[in-house]
Amino acid sequence: xxxxxxxxxxxxxxxxxxxxxxxxxxxxxxxxxxxxxxxxxxxxxxxxxxxxxxxxxxxxxxxxxxxxxxxxxxxxxxxxxxxxxxxxxxxxxxxxxxxxxxxxxxxxxxxxxxxxxxxxxxxxxxxx
Amino acid sequence: xxxxxxxxxxxxxxxxxxxxxxxxxxxxxxxxxxxxxxxxxxxxxxxxxxxxxxxxxxxxxxxxxxxxxxxxxxxxxxxxxxxxxxxxxxxxxxxxxxxxxxxxxxxxxxxxxxxxxxxxxxxxxxxxxx
Numbered sequence: 436x437x438x439x440x441x442x443x444x445x446x447x448x449x450x451x452x453x454x455x456x457x458x459x460x461x462x463x464x465x466x467x468x469x470x471x472x473x474x475x476x477x478x479x480x481x482x483x484x485x486x487x488x489x490x491x492x493x494x495x496x497x498x499x500x501x502x503x504x505x506x507x508x509x510x511x512x513x514x515x516x517x518x519x520x521x522x523x524x525x526x527x528x529x530x531x532x533x534x535x536x537x538x539x540x541x542x543x544x545x546x547x548x549x550x551x552x553x554x555x556x557x558x559x560x561x562x563x
Numbered sequence: 564x565x566x567x568x569x570x571x572x573x574x575x576x577x578x579x580x581x582x583x584x585x586x587x588x589x590x591x592x593x594x595x596x597x598x599x600x601x602x603x604x605x606x607x608x609x610x611x612x613x614x615x616x617x618x619x620x621x622x623x624x625x626x627x628x629x630x631x632x633x634x635x636x637x638x639x640x641x642x643x644x645x646x647x648x649x650x651x652x653x654x655x656x657x658x659x660x661x662x663x664x665x666x667x668x669x670x671x672x673x674x675x676x677x678x679x680x681x682x683x684x685x686x687x688x689x690x691x692x693x
Binding site: 457458467468507509511523 | 578581
């Protein structure tokens, strides 16, 4: 954030201690996120399978879109920038169909399947 | 706008992980007084009791979303709602322009680095209030 250490503001000792405590908490939360990530990806997979089962396709697509949005918004914060990148890319591809409340065209289905696998790979959870 | 000091922030974010780390960082790094809510509906109920200087508002939430919450706050306060910064992964140029047109001070793109968030918030505040 600063060019040199000399440019950084001098903070009171209690503030520095608080910042160190935050860094420690951040490490703990990152470990929790890593632990919970397989569950989040399984939820994505379950939604995708429900969508392929052709039941309630519009609301299920909205659910998939929301799950991807949350993943895109959090993964990089906890050390998974590639997961954020792919989830965001897929979210944008789904967006027009969610807004139009329409089902996915056939040619996008293979793309979604590929991108969900790419998310699993990026998370270190190989699926194929 | 006047020369106001930023102290009290109402954080509205439905995702537990992000809400928790954001609150901790705003309190410990930024030294702000923070109340965190998990929904737009909960945020509305905090407006009068907490009297925030600023609201950090997630865009996509179940139920009342960010823009809906902002609109409801404006109604509730007769147009005198505290300034809002939206937080969103939907941060393309046209989306940022759209959120500003709704009345937001600015938009912070998600995902963000929690350790530098307070500085980003202060920067937006100072740009608009000093």
